[in-house]
Amino acid sequence: MSKAQVQAQIVSGPQAVILVGGRGTRLGRLTDNTPKPLLPVGDVPFLEHLIANLARHGFRRIILLAGYLGDQMQSVIDKAPELGVEITCVIEPEPAGTGGALLYARSLLDRRFLLLNGDSLLDMNYLSLRADADWREADMGRVALRAVADGSRYGTVEHTDGRITHFAEKSGRPGPAVINGGIYWLDIGVLDMIGALPCSLEQEILPVLARTGRLGGELCEGYFIDIGVPDDFQRAQTEIPAWWRRPAVFLDRDGVLNTDIGYAHRPDQIEWLPGARQAVRYLNEQGYFVFVVTNQAGVARGFYDEATVHALHAWMQGELGRDGAHIDDWRYCPYSPEGSIDAYRQVHHWRKPAPGMILDLLESWPVVREGSFLIGDRDGDVQAALAAGIPGYIIEANNLQDQVRALVAKHKLKSEIAV
Known part of the structure; x- marks a missing residue:
């Protein structure tokens, strides 16, 4: 890609x-x-x-x-x-x-x-x-x-x-x-x-x-x-x-930032989850890079195209900006072995649980692995994180901001102990 x-x-x-x-x-x-x-x-x-x-x-x-x-x-x-x-x-x-x-x-x-x-x-x-x-x-x-x-x-x-x-x-x-x-x-x-x-x-x-x-x-x-x-x-x-040089937090999109309704691709389909925007702002202000890594098999299945993914992410960035938050960079994988469009029907190293998207971000940005972590809503997200050499966590049901604060404190404490 x-x-x-x-x-x-x-x-x-x-x-x-x-x-x-x-x-x-x-x-x-x-x-x-x-x-x-x-x-x-x-x-x-x-x-x-x-x-x-x-x-x-x-x-x-x-x-x-x-x-x-x-x-x-x-x-x-x-x-x-x-x-x-x-x-x-x-x-x-x-x-x-x-x-x-x-x-x-x-x-x-x-x-x-x-x-x-x-x-x-x-x-x-x-x-x-x-x-x-x-x-x-x-x-x-x-x-x-x-x-x-x-x-x-x-x-x-x-x-x-x-x-x-x-x-x-x-x-x-x-x-x-x-x-x-x-x-x-x-x-x-x-x-x-x-x-x-x-x-x-x-x-x-x-x-x-x-x-x-x-x-x-x-x-x-x-x-x-x-x-x-x-x-x-x-x-x-x-x-x-x-x-x-700083740690990064990698976030899945659907099911972490917004409700996973299946193949969301329009602004009217985005329902932000409790504490999601506040969590991103908190991470921004704590000095982390904040990245989104999302499988978008809807492209491979012909439900929408890559331009639609870009447009939605631009809209989400604008919505986050109104709350004083931002995503530093986005990665998505449009490929799926079950796709109906030939160009996208393949097993791809970016598709989670493979770590390709995370590895690409680690190469593109001056990320410090120590203190970095991922939050997803599926086991495949955690597997991708572990394959990339960082911890992964499943989102908790209550509030993303609370979970993020706890994880930041946990990883900062680990770093201090290591020093």
């Missing part, structure tokens, strides 16, 4: 905008001929780490707001199909500031969009920051916040009860602080607040929203790094590749 067959279709979903226009003067000669976001970290440009992380959260539409050496962004645009996204680059004709850069892309922006700094990485659930339940009627944005041991390089943020009340300029004083994490969900209405250019979003727009009670915030605890100074850029070379 080709890579194209196992990737979800590029569909309309949440939109991400990345600020990649800065000069990066603190990095000295490193940025003489290369924009800061394109500096290599590990084996790839730093920007590709950001885009790959967005893609696994379900973002398929990416806008780059470029400036300095903006033509070089074409090297990343050329990799868009490989990254599973569509990329549009807008190059500002002259420096316009972080707020002004948004004006040049106004016609491309959704009503609400995710905005990220292109020189920092914060490990967080992008989708939970957007959760509708946390937006007040007058809100124009939400900001990811991060506590750091030394805030001397950054401006600081005051917040209470999920509301940002004040932004303070960089003081240079060492010591712990809460800082702007460089990730925002914004309403397009913020562009109406931009006056003369250049305009700084951080210094001119966000403080006004904070003073007028229109800005929410979420304190995040995940890994954070800003590559804007030489020491941290060097630290990123080992830390970011290590950050990618």
Whole structure:
């Protein structure tokens, strides 16, 4: 099965905008001929780490707001199909500031969009920051916040009860602080607040929203790094590749995420099981990769085609996103020896209880086997997991979220004991 067959279709979903226009003067000669976001970290440009992380959260539409050496962004645009996204680059004709850069892309922006700094990485659930339940009627944005041991390089943020009340300029004083994490969900209405250019979003727009009670915030605890100074850029070379490596949870689809009615292939046939969406979000926020591995013999039997499977998974991803959750990657097996369509009538190494789908994901992603596990609803699911070298469990009848929490605690305890 080709890579194209196992990737979800590029569909309309949440939109991400990345600020990649800065000069990066603190990095000295490193940025003489290369924009800061394109500096290599590990084996790839730093920007590709950001885009790959967005893609696994379900973002398929990416806008780059470029400036300095903006033509070089074409090297990343050329990799868009490989990254599973569509990329549009807008190059500002002259420096316009972080707020002004948004004006040049106004016609491309959704009503609400995710905005990220292109020189920092914060490990967080992008989708939970957007959760509708946390937006007040007058809100124009939400900001990811991060506590750091030394805030001397950054401006600081005051917040209470999920509301940002004040932004303070960089003081240079060492010591712990809460800082702007460089990730925002914004309403397009913020562009109406931009006056003369250049305009700084951080210094001119966000403080006004904070003073007028229109800005929410979420304190995040995940890994954070800003590559804007030489020491941290060097630290990123080992830390970011290590950050990618993590355990995974593999979930069967029918009977685990949704009721198994037999060959479900349309949104109106999906009834989410109790705690399913909450379980996925919990795993996301615990730092696991979350994968779906599902036998889809309905394709082999002629009940529906592979495009229908992709479309349903895209719809399910959107539904999960509304609850702040996402599936990192999907695998399905359309083959069955009992199929009625010749092209699909075969014994295939992806069809559970064979471990092919799991093994493919283990090869495609930097998965740490220790702490990984599978939850299915049939013995064949467990057999596939064991054949791939990870534990497998049958779903319990009550609530997937409760079971997931218990299994995460169990496997983390095992890892701690092993250490």
